[in-house]
Amino acid sequence: MPPTPAQVAALAAQLVALRDGALALEQRFGDELAAIAPQQRASARNLLHYLSVRRHDIRALQQDLSALGLSSLGVLEPHALASLNAVIGVLAQLQDAAPGGGHPPLPPPPVDFRSGPQRLREHALALLGPEPQGRLVRIMVTMPSEAATDAQLVQDLLDAGMDVMRINCAHDGPAEWAAMVENLRRAEQSRGRSCRVAMDLAGPKLRTGALRASGRVQRLAPQRDCFGRLTRPGRVWLTPAEAAEPRPPGLRLRLEISGGLLGQLAMGDQLEFTDARGQEHRLLVREARGASWVAEIEQTAYVEEATRVTARRDGETVGSGAFINVPEVIEPIALAVGELLILTRCDAPGQGAERAADGTVVTPAQVHCTLATAFEFARPGHTVWFDDGKIGGVVAANDGERITVSITQTGPKGARLRAEKGINFPDTPLAMSALTDKDLADLPAIVRLADMVQLSFVREPQDLAQLHAELDRLGAQRMGVVLKIENRRAFENLPRLLLASLHRPPVGVMIARGDLAVEVGFERLSEVQQEILWLCEAAHVPVIWATQILEGMAKTGAPSRAEVSDAGMSIMAECAMLNKGPRIVETVRFLAGIIDRMDEHYRKQRATLRRLAVADLED
Incomplete structure (x- = not known):
């Protein structure tokens, strides 16, 4: 049955109230809007309109609108006021009345159904670079230390589909970072592709410190089958303590011997010693390599620091020495x-x-x-x-x-x-700056090398203001900034952080799901990351979906079913980040294929709109 005039009027009144509330919130934040970069002001206004709507639970309203065959406001994020205006206008026609039920005409919305999504796409282009051919989602890859010396690795990653190189400044140093970027620039020239560089500030470290060593001991063990039978002796690299030589590939066990004993050995000699358990053992000398020897052992032994060792040949003593510089054992x-x-x-x-x-x-x-x-x-x-x-x-x-x-x-x-x-410490309000002394020292190198800097452990808008001030001081006003949302305080402050970030584009947000899951609770992670995506889309800010995407595949080459499903969800963002691993090149190629296929099915997910606690800017 068609709706009654009273039903239509009630729906129109609810929508007008939502619209008026959105405009009122914009007025209350007039001073904040005036400080925002002019080219970003429309996005800031849209964010405020969206936050106003999300302060209410409108699920019942959505159901009623859907029953009339009208838009249920499920695609509200990129054009909040335009969406409200459109439905109010249709209801006005049903009432045969002026749009808004007699209310004065609305000022034009800051963005419409075309320009809202287009702004997000343009902002992603400004921060993350051109869209790769065949997919909308870029792929960011964290560099291992080897990327500084292995130019082929960087080229292979670029060929596989890397769109953004991520350098974690908690590791390596300026010389290595510069070498990584230089390898990338050469690869870009040879392949005719472009790739952005993101450098991740280390931020304040909240970690456990060193542990006390229990002692110095080296376990020497042969290989045995499931019945405990010897299948291969343990092979040990014996090298002089006075001039130690690097262990060759394929040899895992290593011991240094003092006293010049190795210079007196011949093939077939036996090295006798008593291990940490008081058991007698022998190493059989097999092969000379330089000043070092390869020896074999058939019984498991535990060698302590300063253990005396005696060399014997045909039952006669050849010489003696001691095992020294035995590695420390640190028990967790x-x-x-x-x-x-x-x-x-x-x-x-x-x-x-x-x-x-x-x-x-x-x-x-x-x-x-x-x-x-x-x-x-x-x-x-x-x-x-x-x-x-x-x-x-x-x-x-x-x-x-x-x-x-x-x-x-x-x-x-x-x-x-x-x-x-x-x-x-998710419950503890840690009053600290997101920028450490190390970060400040690293920034001059970062602004020379990077296209964007990623701000770790951001909590308050003041953290972002401090970074902007430092970038200004270094003459890097156009440097892109990515806010890493990895703690509860940052999530709770996200609307304010987004408004502060729009003061100076380009800007992006990274959902650092590892720490964030710990901070908000694993059971809330799916909900929280979805809310971050909604808020960023309303602000037309591109999102980087990060942490543990295809982690198993990057390490072993074999993804789990859960990892593949999770990787498919990355199309909700503008960029997906992979961490380093031995099989990272294959993983980049695999992820690019997933994104390419998923892009054909849908772009962003839509949901019903309950009240969001994080939308209460004025609380």
Whole structure:
């Protein structure tokens, strides 16, 4: 049955209220809009209109509009006011009244159904470079250190479909970064393709510190079959401690011997020693290579630092020496639910818990936390996560020098925490700058080499303002900036960060799903990343979909089904980022194929519009 006049009037009133609310929010942010770059002001206005609508739950309204065969506002993001105007106009015709039900005519929307999506496409072009042939989504690839010396690797990545080279400034240094870019520029010239360079600021490191070494020991072991029978002796590289030679390919085990003993050896000699367990062992000398020898062992031995070794030939002693510079053994910290872990401000090596004979903990485990700010703001009850969410805990106490964490989550058999693992305090308001002294020192090299700089651990608009000021000082006003959304505070501040970013284009947003999942909770990641995509589309800001895309394939060459499905979802963004791995070239080619096929089916996903808490700019 056709709708009654009362039903049409009720729908029109709801839409007019949404429209008026959008215009009112724009007026309240007039000063902010005036400070935004003129060419970006329409996008900022559209973002404000969209945020106003998303402060409401309009799912029932969408259903009613759909029942009338009208637009349900499911494609609102790139042209919010134009969408509202269009539906209000149709309802006005149904009422046989002036558009808006007698309200004064609207000012024209900042963007329409054509110009809104076109702005996003143009902004992606400005930041990420030309669209690759056959697909809309670019592919960004993180460079391994080898890219500085292996020009063929860079060329192969470009041939496979790399559109943006990402250099992580937490690794290597300016000389290596320059070599990577030089290899890329040569590859571009030879292939007739262009590729942008993105350099990722290291940002403040929140990680576990070093762990105390348990001692120095080298395990020597042969190969055995499933029945424990010897199939191949263990091959050991023996090299003089006074002039050690590099281990050749194919030899995993290495020991240095002092005292000039190796110069006295001949093929077939035996090296006798007592290992860490008090067991007698022999190494059979097989092959000379330079000043070093290859020897074999048929029984598993544990060689300690300064272990004495005696060479014998036909039962006679040839000489003696000692194994030195044996590698340190660093045991990870074993943790179980209910135990305590002490985070220390003091940069001393960490260690596992000391236990009594019955296994009870006498002294809790402890490890250094690299970010001093955590000791100022962490409070009892705040959640703490370690190693990408593998270990969880709650702050039990904090005296400013030591944070006591009660472990609440591990794997079923406990967990093992190693050095240099990430720490997340999602509940703790860490007052710190996103730019560190290292970042400031790296920026001069970055502005010479890169097309865009990626701001890590951004939390507040002030972080972006500081970066803009530094780029101005370096004369890099046109440098692209990518905001990495990798913590809860950045997500909660995203509307304000987007408005601040539009002060100076070009700009993009990276959804750093690894840390973000830990910060907001793994169960909320899908919801949160979708909200980020919506807000960025409303601001006409291109998005980089990052972290663990086809990670298994990059490492082993074989993707899982879940990885392939996840990679297909990257077409919701303007760029997908792959991390480094031994099979990265094949992975780039594989991802390009997925994106090419998925682009033929749909572009961006659409959904019903419940209220978004993050849309409340004025709270």
